[in-house]
Amino acid sequence: MDFRKTEEQELLLESLRELITREFSEEYFKECDEKHQYPEKFMKALVDNGFGLLGIPEEYGGTPVDTLTLILVSEEIARLGAPGYLFGSVLQIDDMLTFGSEEQKKITMELTKQGKIAFCLGITEPQAGSDTNAISTTFTRKNGKVYINGHKTFITGAMSAPYMLCMTRDFSVSDLSRAFTMWWVPMDAPGVRIEPLHKIGWFMQNTCEVYLDNVEIEEKDIVGREGYGFIQLMKNFEVERLLMAAIALGQAECAFEDAARYANQRVQFGKPIGTFQLIQEKLTYMAIKIENMRNMVYKCAWEKDNGISLQVSSALAKLYCAQASFEVIDDAMQIMGGIGYTTDHRISRLWRDNRINRIGGGTDQIMIHIAGRGILKQYR
Structure with a gap:
Protein backbone atom coordinates (compact mmCIF):
# COMPACT_ATOMS: atom_id res chain seq x y z
CA MET A 1 0.00 0.00 0.00
CA PHE A 119 -31.93 11.17 2.14
CA CYS A 120 -31.63 10.74 5.87
CA LEU A 121 -31.09 7.31 7.41
CA GLY A 122 -34.26 6.07 9.14
CA ILE A 123 -32.81 3.31 11.28
CA THR A 124 -32.78 4.15 15.00
CA GLU A 125 -35.98 3.85 17.05
CA PRO A 126 -36.68 4.56 20.73
CA GLN A 127 -36.35 0.86 21.60
CA ALA A 128 -33.92 0.00 18.80
CA GLY A 129 -30.54 1.71 19.04
CA SER A 130 -27.66 -0.74 19.07
CA ASP A 131 -30.22 -3.56 18.85
CA THR A 132 -31.35 -3.17 15.24
CA ASN A 133 -33.29 -6.42 15.51
CA ALA A 134 -35.71 -4.54 17.77
CA ILE A 135 -36.85 -2.26 14.93
CA SER A 136 -40.65 -2.25 14.92
CA THR A 137 -41.54 0.16 12.09
CA THR A 138 -43.71 -1.88 9.73
CA PHE A 139 -44.66 -1.97 6.09
CA THR A 140 -47.96 -3.42 4.90
CA ARG A 141 -49.54 -3.75 1.48
CA LYS A 142 -53.08 -2.76 0.58
CA ASN A 143 -54.75 -2.05 -2.78
CA GLY A 144 -51.45 -1.98 -4.63
CA LYS A 145 -49.85 0.52 -2.22
CA VAL A 146 -47.36 0.19 0.63
CA TYR A 147 -48.00 1.76 4.04
CA ILE A 148 -45.31 2.61 6.58
CA ASN A 149 -46.05 2.93 10.30
CA GLY A 150 -43.56 3.58 13.07
CA HIS A 151 -41.41 6.00 15.05
CA LYS A 152 -37.79 6.84 14.23
CA THR A 153 -35.47 8.84 16.48
CA PHE A 154 -32.06 10.58 16.33
CA ILE A 155 -32.52 11.02 12.58
CA THR A 156 -29.81 13.35 11.27
CA GLY A 157 -30.97 15.78 8.59
CA ALA A 158 -34.65 14.80 8.76
CA MET A 159 -35.81 18.42 8.43
CA SER A 160 -33.71 19.07 5.32
CA ALA A 161 -33.59 15.75 3.46
CA PRO A 162 -36.35 15.20 0.88
CA TYR A 163 -36.30 11.42 1.41
CA MET A 164 -35.69 8.87 4.15
CA LEU A 165 -33.98 5.52 3.65
CA CYS A 166 -36.39 3.83 6.03
CA MET A 167 -35.74 0.45 7.62
CA THR A 168 -38.92 -1.55 8.23
CA ARG A 169 -39.83 -4.98 9.54
CA ASP A 170 -42.22 -7.69 8.41
CA PHE A 171 -43.39 -9.41 11.61
CA SER A 172 -44.85 -12.32 9.64
CA VAL A 173 -41.28 -13.42 8.80
CA SER A 174 -39.70 -15.41 11.65
CA ASP A 175 -36.18 -15.45 10.18
CA LEU A 176 -34.73 -12.11 11.34
CA SER A 177 -32.13 -12.16 8.57
CA ARG A 178 -35.00 -11.87 6.05
CA ALA A 179 -37.47 -9.79 8.04
CA PHE A 180 -36.23 -6.29 7.21
CA THR A 181 -36.72 -4.17 4.09
CA MET A 182 -35.58 -0.65 3.16
CA TRP A 183 -37.93 1.88 1.58
CA TRP A 184 -37.50 5.28 -0.09
CA VAL A 185 -39.95 7.49 1.81
CA PRO A 186 -40.68 11.12 0.76
CA MET A 187 -40.39 13.33 3.83
CA ASP A 188 -43.24 15.56 2.65
CA ALA A 189 -45.69 12.66 2.33
CA PRO A 190 -48.96 12.81 4.34
CA GLY A 191 -48.48 11.08 7.68
CA VAL A 192 -44.85 12.11 8.20
CA ARG A 193 -44.34 14.27 11.28
CA ILE A 194 -40.94 15.66 12.26
CA GLU A 195 -39.93 17.07 15.64
CA PRO A 196 -36.42 18.47 16.25
CA LEU A 197 -34.23 17.25 19.10
CA HIS A 198 -31.86 19.49 21.05
CA LYS A 199 -28.22 18.35 21.23
CA ILE A 200 -24.96 19.49 22.80
CA GLY A 201 -23.15 19.46 19.45
CA TRP A 202 -23.61 19.26 15.69
CA PHE A 203 -25.53 22.54 15.84
CA MET A 204 -25.21 23.11 12.09
CA GLN A 205 -27.28 20.02 11.28
CA ASN A 206 -30.70 19.05 12.60
CA THR A 207 -31.47 15.79 14.39
CA CYS A 208 -35.07 14.76 14.81
CA GLU A 209 -37.83 12.43 15.87
CA VAL A 210 -39.80 11.19 12.87
CA TYR A 211 -43.31 9.76 13.21
CA LEU A 212 -44.74 7.74 10.34
CA ASP A 213 -48.51 7.30 10.42
CA ASN A 214 -49.90 5.25 7.52
CA VAL A 215 -47.45 6.86 5.10
CA GLU A 216 -48.39 5.73 1.60
CA ILE A 217 -45.65 4.88 -0.91
CA GLU A 218 -45.36 2.80 -4.08
CA GLU A 219 -43.90 -0.65 -4.68
CA LYS A 220 -41.22 1.05 -6.80
CA ASP A 221 -40.00 2.81 -3.66
CA ILE A 222 -38.34 -0.33 -2.33
CA VAL A 223 -34.56 0.05 -1.93
CA GLY A 224 -32.66 -3.07 -2.86
CA ARG A 225 -34.36 -6.42 -2.30
CA GLU A 226 -37.27 -7.23 -0.04
CA GLY A 227 -36.10 -9.05 3.07
CA TYR A 228 -32.48 -8.04 2.56
CA GLY A 229 -32.63 -4.77 4.47
CA PHE A 230 -30.46 -6.01 7.33
CA ILE A 231 -27.69 -7.17 4.97
CA GLN A 232 -27.86 -3.84 3.13
CA LEU A 233 -27.73 -1.99 6.45
CA MET A 234 -24.51 -3.76 7.44
CA LYS A 235 -22.91 -2.63 4.16
CA ASN A 236 -24.17 0.91 4.78
CA PHE A 237 -22.62 0.91 8.24
CA GLU A 238 -19.20 -0.08 6.94
CA VAL A 239 -18.92 3.03 4.77
CA GLU A 240 -20.59 5.24 7.39
CA ARG A 241 -18.04 4.14 9.98
CA LEU A 242 -15.15 4.83 7.62
CA LEU A 243 -16.54 8.31 6.95
CA MET A 244 -16.98 9.03 10.66
CA ALA A 245 -13.41 7.89 11.34
CA ALA A 246 -12.11 10.23 8.64
CA ILE A 247 -14.01 13.20 10.06
CA ALA A 248 -12.80 12.35 13.57
CA LEU A 249 -9.24 12.31 12.21
CA GLY A 250 -9.70 15.74 10.65
CA GLN A 251 -11.14 17.17 13.86
CA ALA A 252 -8.19 15.83 15.84
CA GLU A 253 -5.71 17.31 13.36
CA CYS A 254 -7.44 20.69 13.62
CA ALA A 255 -7.29 20.67 17.42
CA PHE A 256 -3.70 19.44 17.48
CA GLU A 257 -2.46 22.15 15.13
CA ASP A 258 -4.24 24.86 17.13
CA ALA A 259 -2.76 23.55 20.39
CA ALA A 260 0.77 23.30 18.97
CA ARG A 261 0.64 26.89 17.71
CA TYR A 262 -0.73 28.08 21.03
CA ALA A 263 2.03 26.23 22.92
CA ASN A 264 4.61 28.20 20.92
CA GLN A 265 2.89 31.53 21.59
CA ARG A 266 1.54 31.34 25.16
CA VAL A 267 4.11 32.59 27.66
CA GLN A 268 4.02 31.59 31.33
CA PHE A 269 6.82 31.78 33.88
CA GLY A 270 8.76 33.81 31.34
CA LYS A 271 8.82 31.24 28.52
CA PRO A 272 6.49 29.61 25.97
CA ILE A 273 4.53 26.76 27.56
CA GLY A 274 5.70 24.52 24.72
CA THR A 275 9.15 24.45 26.36
CA PHE A 276 7.74 22.56 29.35
CA GLN A 277 8.09 18.80 29.11
CA LEU A 278 4.54 18.06 30.28
CA ILE A 279 3.18 20.04 27.34
CA GLN A 280 5.66 18.36 24.99
CA GLU A 281 4.54 14.97 26.28
CA LYS A 282 0.93 15.77 25.46
CA LEU A 283 1.80 16.96 21.97
CA THR A 284 3.97 13.90 21.33
CA TYR A 285 1.25 11.41 22.24
CA MET A 286 -1.31 13.46 20.33
CA ALA A 287 0.90 13.20 17.23
CA ILE A 288 1.23 9.42 17.67
CA LYS A 289 -2.55 9.02 17.91
CA ILE A 290 -3.10 11.12 14.81
CA GLU A 291 -0.56 9.07 12.85
CA ASN A 292 -2.28 5.85 13.93
CA MET A 293 -5.69 7.26 13.00
CA ARG A 294 -4.48 8.37 9.59
CA ASN A 295 -3.00 4.95 8.82
CA MET A 296 -6.19 3.14 9.83
CA VAL A 297 -8.47 5.47 7.85
CA TYR A 298 -6.37 5.39 4.67
CA LYS A 299 -5.95 1.60 4.84
CA CYS A 300 -9.69 1.14 5.30
CA ALA A 301 -10.43 3.41 2.31
CA TRP A 302 -7.84 1.49 0.25
CA GLU A 303 -9.59 -1.75 1.15
CA LYS A 304 -12.91 -0.33 0.01
CA ASP A 305 -11.39 0.68 -3.32
CA ASN A 306 -9.89 -2.78 -3.76
CA GLY A 307 -13.03 -4.74 -2.99
CA ILE A 308 -11.78 -6.05 0.37
CA SER A 309 -14.30 -6.55 3.17
CA LEU A 310 -14.51 -3.64 5.63
CA GLN A 311 -16.51 -5.49 8.26
CA VAL A 312 -13.67 -5.66 10.78
CA SER A 313 -11.43 -2.84 9.59
CA SER A 314 -14.19 -0.20 9.54
CA ALA A 315 -15.25 -1.18 13.06
CA LEU A 316 -11.65 -1.02 14.28
CA ALA A 317 -11.06 2.33 12.54
CA LYS A 318 -14.19 3.90 13.95
CA LEU A 319 -13.57 2.56 17.46
CA TYR A 320 -9.99 3.77 17.61
CA CYS A 321 -10.52 7.08 15.82
CA ALA A 322 -13.60 7.99 17.87
CA GLN A 323 -11.73 7.42 21.12
CA ALA A 324 -8.31 8.72 20.11
CA SER A 325 -9.61 11.86 18.41
CA PHE A 326 -11.58 12.86 21.48
CA GLU A 327 -8.49 12.30 23.62
CA VAL A 328 -6.48 14.51 21.26
CA ILE A 329 -9.09 17.26 21.32
CA ASP A 330 -9.42 17.02 25.09
CA ASP A 331 -5.65 17.35 25.48
CA ALA A 332 -5.71 20.30 23.09
CA MET A 333 -8.31 21.94 25.31
CA GLN A 334 -6.07 21.30 28.33
CA ILE A 335 -3.13 22.97 26.58
CA MET A 336 -5.33 25.92 25.64
CA GLY A 337 -6.50 26.25 29.23
CA GLY A 338 -9.34 28.62 30.04
CA ILE A 339 -9.60 30.04 26.53
CA GLY A 340 -10.20 26.52 25.20
CA TYR A 341 -13.24 26.12 27.40
CA THR A 342 -14.90 29.25 26.05
CA THR A 343 -16.84 29.58 22.82
CA ASP A 344 -14.28 32.16 21.72
CA HIS A 345 -12.10 29.32 20.44
CA ARG A 346 -13.13 26.51 18.09
CA ILE A 347 -11.56 23.87 20.36
CA SER A 348 -14.75 23.91 22.42
CA ARG A 349 -16.88 23.36 19.29
CA LEU A 350 -14.66 20.51 18.13
CA TRP A 351 -14.87 18.99 21.62
CA ARG A 352 -18.69 19.07 21.53
CA ASP A 353 -19.04 17.95 17.94
CA ASN A 354 -16.56 15.10 18.25
CA ARG A 355 -18.25 13.30 21.15
CA ILE A 356 -21.04 11.88 18.98
CA ASN A 357 -18.47 9.74 17.13
CA ARG A 358 -18.49 7.24 19.98
CA ILE A 359 -22.27 6.85 19.70
CA GLY A 360 -23.51 7.44 16.15
CA GLY A 361 -22.96 4.80 13.47
CA GLY A 362 -22.49 2.19 16.19
CA THR A 363 -21.33 2.69 19.77
CA ASP A 364 -17.85 1.80 21.00
CA GLN A 365 -19.31 -1.30 22.57
CA ILE A 366 -20.93 -2.46 19.32
CA MET A 367 -17.67 -1.83 17.45
CA ILE A 368 -15.87 -4.11 19.91
CA HIS A 369 -18.56 -6.77 19.43
CA ILE A 370 -18.36 -6.60 15.62
CA ALA A 371 -14.57 -6.52 15.47
CA GLY A 372 -14.09 -9.13 18.18
CA ARG A 373 -16.52 -11.55 16.57
CA GLY A 374 -14.88 -11.02 13.16
CA ILE A 375 -11.38 -11.53 14.57
CA LEU A 376 -12.34 -14.79 16.26
CA LYS A 377 -13.97 -16.01 13.05
CA GLN A 378 -10.65 -15.59 11.20
CA TYR A 379 -8.94 -18.06 13.55
CA ARG A 380 -11.46 -20.89 13.65
Whole structure:
Protein backbone atom coordinates (compact mmCIF):
# COMPACT_ATOMS: atom_id res chain seq x y z
CA MET A 1 0.00 0.00 0.00
CA ASP A 2 1.30 3.41 -0.98
CA PHE A 3 -0.60 6.27 0.68
CA ARG A 4 1.34 9.04 -1.02
CA LYS A 5 -1.19 11.41 -2.50
CA THR A 6 -1.38 11.58 -6.26
CA GLU A 7 -0.76 14.88 -8.03
CA GLU A 8 -4.51 15.15 -8.69
CA GLN A 9 -5.31 14.60 -5.02
CA GLU A 10 -2.74 17.19 -3.94
CA LEU A 11 -4.20 19.77 -6.33
CA LEU A 12 -7.73 18.97 -5.19
CA LEU A 13 -6.86 19.39 -1.52
CA GLU A 14 -4.88 22.55 -2.22
CA SER A 15 -7.88 24.11 -3.96
CA LEU A 16 -10.07 23.10 -1.03
CA ARG A 17 -7.67 24.73 1.44
CA GLU A 18 -7.55 27.91 -0.61
CA LEU A 19 -11.33 28.08 -0.80
CA ILE A 20 -11.93 27.64 2.92
CA THR A 21 -9.07 29.82 4.17
CA ARG A 22 -9.91 32.58 1.70
CA GLU A 23 -13.68 32.74 2.05
CA PHE A 24 -14.68 31.11 5.34
CA SER A 25 -13.20 32.38 8.55
CA GLU A 26 -13.73 30.73 11.91
CA GLU A 27 -16.10 33.60 12.72
CA TYR A 28 -18.43 32.37 9.98
CA PHE A 29 -18.62 28.84 11.37
CA LYS A 30 -18.84 30.19 14.92
CA GLU A 31 -21.87 32.28 13.93
CA CYS A 32 -23.57 29.33 12.20
CA ASP A 33 -22.90 27.19 15.26
CA GLU A 34 -24.27 29.76 17.70
CA LYS A 35 -27.40 30.27 15.61
CA HIS A 36 -27.86 26.53 15.01
CA GLN A 37 -27.82 27.42 11.34
CA TYR A 38 -26.97 25.26 8.34
CA PRO A 39 -23.90 26.85 6.63
CA GLU A 40 -25.66 27.37 3.30
CA LYS A 41 -23.01 29.70 1.90
CA PHE A 42 -20.23 27.22 2.66
CA MET A 43 -22.03 24.23 1.19
CA LYS A 44 -22.90 26.23 -1.94
CA ALA A 45 -19.25 27.21 -2.33
CA LEU A 46 -18.23 23.55 -2.25
CA VAL A 47 -20.71 22.88 -5.06
CA ASP A 48 -19.67 25.91 -7.09
CA ASN A 49 -16.06 24.74 -6.93
CA GLY A 50 -16.82 21.22 -8.11
CA PHE A 51 -16.64 19.30 -4.84
CA GLY A 52 -20.27 18.23 -5.11
CA LEU A 53 -19.45 16.31 -8.29
CA LEU A 54 -16.82 14.10 -6.67
CA GLY A 55 -17.57 10.39 -6.67
CA ILE A 56 -20.59 10.67 -8.96
CA PRO A 57 -20.32 8.50 -12.11
CA GLU A 58 -19.94 10.29 -15.44
CA GLU A 59 -23.32 9.07 -16.67
CA TYR A 60 -24.92 11.19 -13.93
CA GLY A 61 -22.82 14.24 -14.74
CA GLY A 62 -20.23 13.81 -12.02
CA THR A 63 -16.49 13.39 -11.56
CA PRO A 64 -15.57 9.81 -10.72
CA VAL A 65 -12.99 9.46 -7.95
CA ASP A 66 -12.07 6.63 -5.62
CA THR A 67 -13.18 6.28 -2.02
CA LEU A 68 -9.79 7.38 -0.69
CA THR A 69 -10.09 10.71 -2.49
CA LEU A 70 -13.54 11.34 -1.02
CA ILE A 71 -12.21 10.42 2.41
CA LEU A 72 -9.26 12.80 1.99
CA VAL A 73 -11.69 15.62 1.17
CA SER A 74 -13.86 14.83 4.21
CA GLU A 75 -10.77 14.75 6.43
CA GLU A 76 -9.45 18.04 5.03
CA ILE A 77 -12.75 19.87 5.53
CA ALA A 78 -12.72 18.85 9.19
CA ARG A 79 -8.99 19.64 9.57
CA LEU A 80 -9.66 23.19 8.45
CA GLY A 81 -12.27 23.65 11.19
CA ALA A 82 -15.32 23.36 8.94
CA PRO A 83 -18.21 21.00 9.76
CA GLY A 84 -16.94 17.87 8.04
CA TYR A 85 -20.00 15.94 9.18
CA LEU A 86 -22.05 17.80 6.55
CA PHE A 87 -20.01 16.36 3.66
CA GLY A 88 -21.49 12.87 3.53
CA SER A 89 -21.64 12.32 -0.20
CA VAL A 90 -19.42 9.22 -0.05
CA LEU A 91 -22.09 7.40 1.96
CA GLN A 92 -25.08 8.61 -0.05
CA ILE A 93 -23.44 7.79 -3.37
CA ASP A 94 -22.29 4.36 -2.24
CA ASP A 95 -25.71 3.42 -0.83
CA MET A 96 -27.58 4.27 -4.00
CA LEU A 97 -25.04 2.88 -6.46
CA THR A 98 -25.10 -0.38 -4.51
CA PHE A 99 -28.82 -0.78 -3.75
CA GLY A 100 -30.84 1.99 -5.40
CA SER A 101 -33.15 1.83 -8.39
CA GLU A 102 -32.34 3.93 -11.45
CA GLU A 103 -34.82 6.58 -10.35
CA GLN A 104 -33.36 6.69 -6.83
CA LYS A 105 -29.83 6.92 -8.23
CA LYS A 106 -30.73 9.84 -10.48
CA ILE A 107 -32.40 11.77 -7.67
CA THR A 108 -29.52 11.15 -5.28
CA MET A 109 -26.83 12.13 -7.77
CA GLU A 110 -28.67 15.28 -8.81
CA LEU A 111 -29.16 16.46 -5.24
CA THR A 112 -25.57 15.57 -4.34
CA LYS A 113 -24.33 17.71 -7.22
CA GLN A 114 -26.29 20.59 -5.65
CA GLY A 115 -24.58 20.05 -2.29
CA LYS A 116 -27.72 18.65 -0.68
CA ILE A 117 -28.34 15.40 1.13
CA ALA A 118 -30.82 13.27 -0.79
CA PHE A 119 -31.93 11.17 2.14
CA CYS A 120 -31.63 10.74 5.87
CA LEU A 121 -31.09 7.31 7.41
CA GLY A 122 -34.26 6.07 9.14
CA ILE A 123 -32.81 3.31 11.28
CA THR A 124 -32.78 4.15 15.00
CA GLU A 125 -35.98 3.85 17.05
CA PRO A 126 -36.68 4.56 20.73
CA GLN A 127 -36.35 0.86 21.60
CA ALA A 128 -33.92 0.00 18.80
CA GLY A 129 -30.54 1.71 19.04
CA SER A 130 -27.66 -0.74 19.07
CA ASP A 131 -30.22 -3.56 18.85
CA THR A 132 -31.35 -3.17 15.24
CA ASN A 133 -33.29 -6.42 15.51
CA ALA A 134 -35.71 -4.54 17.77
CA ILE A 135 -36.85 -2.26 14.93
CA SER A 136 -40.65 -2.25 14.92
CA THR A 137 -41.54 0.16 12.09
CA THR A 138 -43.71 -1.88 9.73
CA PHE A 139 -44.66 -1.97 6.09
CA THR A 140 -47.96 -3.42 4.90
CA ARG A 141 -49.54 -3.75 1.48
CA LYS A 142 -53.08 -2.76 0.58
CA ASN A 143 -54.75 -2.05 -2.78
CA GLY A 144 -51.45 -1.98 -4.63
CA LYS A 145 -49.85 0.52 -2.22
CA VAL A 146 -47.36 0.19 0.63
CA TYR A 147 -48.00 1.76 4.04
CA ILE A 148 -45.31 2.61 6.58
CA ASN A 149 -46.05 2.93 10.30
CA GLY A 150 -43.56 3.58 13.07
CA HIS A 151 -41.41 6.00 15.05
CA LYS A 152 -37.79 6.84 14.23
CA THR A 153 -35.47 8.84 16.48
CA PHE A 154 -32.06 10.58 16.33
CA ILE A 155 -32.52 11.02 12.58
CA THR A 156 -29.81 13.35 11.27
CA GLY A 157 -30.97 15.78 8.59
CA ALA A 158 -34.65 14.80 8.76
CA MET A 159 -35.81 18.42 8.43
CA SER A 160 -33.71 19.07 5.32
CA ALA A 161 -33.59 15.75 3.46
CA PRO A 162 -36.35 15.20 0.88
CA TYR A 163 -36.30 11.42 1.41
CA MET A 164 -35.69 8.87 4.15
CA LEU A 165 -33.98 5.52 3.65
CA CYS A 166 -36.39 3.83 6.03
CA MET A 167 -35.74 0.45 7.62
CA THR A 168 -38.92 -1.55 8.23
CA ARG A 169 -39.83 -4.98 9.54
CA ASP A 170 -42.22 -7.69 8.41
CA PHE A 171 -43.39 -9.41 11.61
CA SER A 172 -44.85 -12.32 9.64
CA VAL A 173 -41.28 -13.42 8.80
CA SER A 174 -39.70 -15.41 11.65
CA ASP A 175 -36.18 -15.45 10.18
CA LEU A 176 -34.73 -12.11 11.34
CA SER A 177 -32.13 -12.16 8.57
CA ARG A 178 -35.00 -11.87 6.05
CA ALA A 179 -37.47 -9.79 8.04
CA PHE A 180 -36.23 -6.29 7.21
CA THR A 181 -36.72 -4.17 4.09
CA MET A 182 -35.58 -0.65 3.16
CA TRP A 183 -37.93 1.88 1.58
CA TRP A 184 -37.50 5.28 -0.09
CA VAL A 185 -39.95 7.49 1.81
CA PRO A 186 -40.68 11.12 0.76
CA MET A 187 -40.39 13.33 3.83
CA ASP A 188 -43.24 15.56 2.65
CA ALA A 189 -45.69 12.66 2.33
CA PRO A 190 -48.96 12.81 4.34
CA GLY A 191 -48.48 11.08 7.68
CA VAL A 192 -44.85 12.11 8.20
CA ARG A 193 -44.34 14.27 11.28
CA ILE A 194 -40.94 15.66 12.26
CA GLU A 195 -39.93 17.07 15.64
CA PRO A 196 -36.42 18.47 16.25
CA LEU A 197 -34.23 17.25 19.10
CA HIS A 198 -31.86 19.49 21.05
CA LYS A 199 -28.22 18.35 21.23
CA ILE A 200 -24.96 19.49 22.80
CA GLY A 201 -23.15 19.46 19.45
CA TRP A 202 -23.61 19.26 15.69
CA PHE A 203 -25.53 22.54 15.84
CA MET A 204 -25.21 23.11 12.09
CA GLN A 205 -27.28 20.02 11.28
CA ASN A 206 -30.70 19.05 12.60
CA THR A 207 -31.47 15.79 14.39
CA CYS A 208 -35.07 14.76 14.81
CA GLU A 209 -37.83 12.43 15.87
CA VAL A 210 -39.80 11.19 12.87
CA TYR A 211 -43.31 9.76 13.21
CA LEU A 212 -44.74 7.74 10.34
CA ASP A 213 -48.51 7.30 10.42
CA ASN A 214 -49.90 5.25 7.52
CA VAL A 215 -47.45 6.86 5.10
CA GLU A 216 -48.39 5.73 1.60
CA ILE A 217 -45.65 4.88 -0.91
CA GLU A 218 -45.36 2.80 -4.08
CA GLU A 219 -43.90 -0.65 -4.68
CA LYS A 220 -41.22 1.05 -6.80
CA ASP A 221 -40.00 2.81 -3.66
CA ILE A 222 -38.34 -0.33 -2.33
CA VAL A 223 -34.56 0.05 -1.93
CA GLY A 224 -32.66 -3.07 -2.86
CA ARG A 225 -34.36 -6.42 -2.30
CA GLU A 226 -37.27 -7.23 -0.04
CA GLY A 227 -36.10 -9.05 3.07
CA TYR A 228 -32.48 -8.04 2.56
CA GLY A 229 -32.63 -4.77 4.47
CA PHE A 230 -30.46 -6.01 7.33
CA ILE A 231 -27.69 -7.17 4.97
CA GLN A 232 -27.86 -3.84 3.13
CA LEU A 233 -27.73 -1.99 6.45
CA MET A 234 -24.51 -3.76 7.44
CA LYS A 235 -22.91 -2.63 4.16
CA ASN A 236 -24.17 0.91 4.78
CA PHE A 237 -22.62 0.91 8.24
CA GLU A 238 -19.20 -0.08 6.94
CA VAL A 239 -18.92 3.03 4.77
CA GLU A 240 -20.59 5.24 7.39
CA ARG A 241 -18.04 4.14 9.98
CA LEU A 242 -15.15 4.83 7.62
CA LEU A 243 -16.54 8.31 6.95
CA MET A 244 -16.98 9.03 10.66
CA ALA A 245 -13.41 7.89 11.34
CA ALA A 246 -12.11 10.23 8.64
CA ILE A 247 -14.01 13.20 10.06
CA ALA A 248 -12.80 12.35 13.57
CA LEU A 249 -9.24 12.31 12.21
CA GLY A 250 -9.70 15.74 10.65
CA GLN A 251 -11.14 17.17 13.86
CA ALA A 252 -8.19 15.83 15.84
CA GLU A 253 -5.71 17.31 13.36
CA CYS A 254 -7.44 20.69 13.62
CA ALA A 255 -7.29 20.67 17.42
CA PHE A 256 -3.70 19.44 17.48
CA GLU A 257 -2.46 22.15 15.13
CA ASP A 258 -4.24 24.86 17.13
CA ALA A 259 -2.76 23.55 20.39
CA ALA A 260 0.77 23.30 18.97
CA ARG A 261 0.64 26.89 17.71
CA TYR A 262 -0.73 28.08 21.03
CA ALA A 263 2.03 26.23 22.92
CA ASN A 264 4.61 28.20 20.92
CA GLN A 265 2.89 31.53 21.59
CA ARG A 266 1.54 31.34 25.16
CA VAL A 267 4.11 32.59 27.66
CA GLN A 268 4.02 31.59 31.33
CA PHE A 269 6.82 31.78 33.88
CA GLY A 270 8.76 33.81 31.34
CA LYS A 271 8.82 31.24 28.52
CA PRO A 272 6.49 29.61 25.97
CA ILE A 273 4.53 26.76 27.56
CA GLY A 274 5.70 24.52 24.72
CA THR A 275 9.15 24.45 26.36
CA PHE A 276 7.74 22.56 29.35
CA GLN A 277 8.09 18.80 29.11
CA LEU A 278 4.54 18.06 30.28
CA ILE A 279 3.18 20.04 27.34
CA GLN A 280 5.66 18.36 24.99
CA GLU A 281 4.54 14.97 26.28
CA LYS A 282 0.93 15.77 25.46
CA LEU A 283 1.80 16.96 21.97
CA THR A 284 3.97 13.90 21.33
CA TYR A 285 1.25 11.41 22.24
CA MET A 286 -1.31 13.46 20.33
CA ALA A 287 0.90 13.20 17.23
CA ILE A 288 1.23 9.42 17.67
CA LYS A 289 -2.55 9.02 17.91
CA ILE A 290 -3.10 11.12 14.81
CA GLU A 291 -0.56 9.07 12.85
CA ASN A 292 -2.28 5.85 13.93
CA MET A 293 -5.69 7.26 13.00
CA ARG A 294 -4.48 8.37 9.59
CA ASN A 295 -3.00 4.95 8.82
CA MET A 296 -6.19 3.14 9.83
CA VAL A 297 -8.47 5.47 7.85
CA TYR A 298 -6.37 5.39 4.67
CA LYS A 299 -5.95 1.60 4.84
CA CYS A 300 -9.69 1.14 5.30
CA ALA A 301 -10.43 3.41 2.31
CA TRP A 302 -7.84 1.49 0.25
CA GLU A 303 -9.59 -1.75 1.15
CA LYS A 304 -12.91 -0.33 0.01
CA ASP A 305 -11.39 0.68 -3.32
CA ASN A 306 -9.89 -2.78 -3.76
CA GLY A 307 -13.03 -4.74 -2.99
CA ILE A 308 -11.78 -6.05 0.37
CA SER A 309 -14.30 -6.55 3.17
CA LEU A 310 -14.51 -3.64 5.63
CA GLN A 311 -16.51 -5.49 8.26
CA VAL A 312 -13.67 -5.66 10.78
CA SER A 313 -11.43 -2.84 9.59
CA SER A 314 -14.19 -0.20 9.54
CA ALA A 315 -15.25 -1.18 13.06
CA LEU A 316 -11.65 -1.02 14.28
CA ALA A 317 -11.06 2.33 12.54
CA LYS A 318 -14.19 3.90 13.95
CA LEU A 319 -13.57 2.56 17.46
CA TYR A 320 -9.99 3.77 17.61
CA CYS A 321 -10.52 7.08 15.82
CA ALA A 322 -13.60 7.99 17.87
CA GLN A 323 -11.73 7.42 21.12
CA ALA A 324 -8.31 8.72 20.11
CA SER A 325 -9.61 11.86 18.41
CA PHE A 326 -11.58 12.86 21.48
CA GLU A 327 -8.49 12.30 23.62
CA VAL A 328 -6.48 14.51 21.26
CA ILE A 329 -9.09 17.26 21.32
CA ASP A 330 -9.42 17.02 25.09
CA ASP A 331 -5.65 17.35 25.48
CA ALA A 332 -5.71 20.30 23.09
CA MET A 333 -8.31 21.94 25.31
CA GLN A 334 -6.07 21.30 28.33
CA ILE A 335 -3.13 22.97 26.58
CA MET A 336 -5.33 25.92 25.64
CA GLY A 337 -6.50 26.25 29.23
CA GLY A 338 -9.34 28.62 30.04
CA ILE A 339 -9.60 30.04 26.53
CA GLY A 340 -10.20 26.52 25.20
CA TYR A 341 -13.24 26.12 27.40
CA THR A 342 -14.90 29.25 26.05
CA THR A 343 -16.84 29.58 22.82
CA ASP A 344 -14.28 32.16 21.72
CA HIS A 345 -12.10 29.32 20.44
CA ARG A 346 -13.13 26.51 18.09
CA ILE A 347 -11.56 23.87 20.36
CA SER A 348 -14.75 23.91 22.42
CA ARG A 349 -16.88 23.36 19.29
CA LEU A 350 -14.66 20.51 18.13
CA TRP A 351 -14.87 18.99 21.62
CA ARG A 352 -18.69 19.07 21.53
CA ASP A 353 -19.04 17.95 17.94
CA ASN A 354 -16.56 15.10 18.25
CA ARG A 355 -18.25 13.30 21.15
CA ILE A 356 -21.04 11.88 18.98
CA ASN A 357 -18.47 9.74 17.13
CA ARG A 358 -18.49 7.24 19.98
CA ILE A 359 -22.27 6.85 19.70
CA GLY A 360 -23.51 7.44 16.15
CA GLY A 361 -22.96 4.80 13.47
CA GLY A 362 -22.49 2.19 16.19
CA THR A 363 -21.33 2.69 19.77
CA ASP A 364 -17.85 1.80 21.00
CA GLN A 365 -19.31 -1.30 22.57
CA ILE A 366 -20.93 -2.46 19.32
CA MET A 367 -17.67 -1.83 17.45
CA ILE A 368 -15.87 -4.11 19.91
CA HIS A 369 -18.56 -6.77 19.43
CA ILE A 370 -18.36 -6.60 15.62
CA ALA A 371 -14.57 -6.52 15.47
CA GLY A 372 -14.09 -9.13 18.18
CA ARG A 373 -16.52 -11.55 16.57
CA GLY A 374 -14.88 -11.02 13.16
CA ILE A 375 -11.38 -11.53 14.57
CA LEU A 376 -12.34 -14.79 16.26
CA LYS A 377 -13.97 -16.01 13.05
CA GLN A 378 -10.65 -15.59 11.20
CA TYR A 379 -8.94 -18.06 13.55
CA ARG A 380 -11.46 -20.89 13.65
